[in-house]
């Protein structure tokens with residue numbers, strides 16, 4: 001299996017402070033990773049490195065077998081699909097949902113032409129359908145609810161046919177139904193052998209879709225553990241990660257966690 005991501009001794013320093021420190025991490029083709037950690041732990045920083053938008057202060061990074069610093073990032077970035085609230089904020093609110101997804105095929109955030117290839121339009125419709133957004137094609141992106149926006153963004157990230165899909169807190173702000181709907185759809189994607197390798201940042205083990213294979217836990221910029229979910233997703237690791245006693249359980253193909261009662 002080839003390397004999708006290889007970080008060796010990576011640190012990102014800003015204002016004299018390490019946001020992530022000495023991170024070594026390897027992601028192989030086909031793996032689906034969840035990145036867990038408390039607020040400010042460095043999860044988004046890691047994702048920004050993986051997306052090639054942030055270069056490390058020290059250490060080496062290879063993304064899709066290309067070494068950062070030795071590759072033209074403008075050729076690398078179209079191979080990576082990103083769904084994040086930072087990107088949502090850049091998408092024009094007055095564009096339709098269909099246009100919002102279609103523009104991704106051309107590496108743009110805004111539409112600049114009136115007509116698109118039928119084949120691209122068909123793909124955009126198919127991705128939106130897969131995310132349960134068929135009824136929203138002509139709606140203005142800015143009028144969507146939080147959950148609808150998230151689903152449209154994931155369809156958009158898939159549009160460029162990425163080899164690596166990065167999801168930054170895709171279920172944040174969703175109600176219980178919206179979360180469960182999204183987790184099921186992401187689970188279907190995760191189990192699709194033709195789907196790209198996936199990295200997903202979250203705060204909650206309940207949001208880990210079925211079919212995800214690995215977990216990286218990070219705290220204060222340092223990796224606590226990285227490996228298969230079945231061996232690394234333990235109460236002890238999760239308690240160290242979030243800094244309080246937690247019990248994690250697997251129920252079927254989902255995870256739940258809760259704090260121990262105060263004595």
Ligand SMILES: Nc1ncnc2c1ncn2[C@@H]1O[C@H](COP(=O)(O)OP(=O)(O)OP(=O)(O)O)[C@@H](O)[C@H]1O
Nearest residue numbers: 014015019037038039040041042043044045046203
């Ligand atoms: N450009 C910057 N300069 C200085 N500090 C920064 C910069 N960007 C991020 N940080 C800090 O780095 C730390 C890690 O940030 P990051 O966004 O990676 O954390 P996170 O784990 O994604 O957090 P959250 O769960 O709250 O989204 C935070 O303390 C943040 O304030």
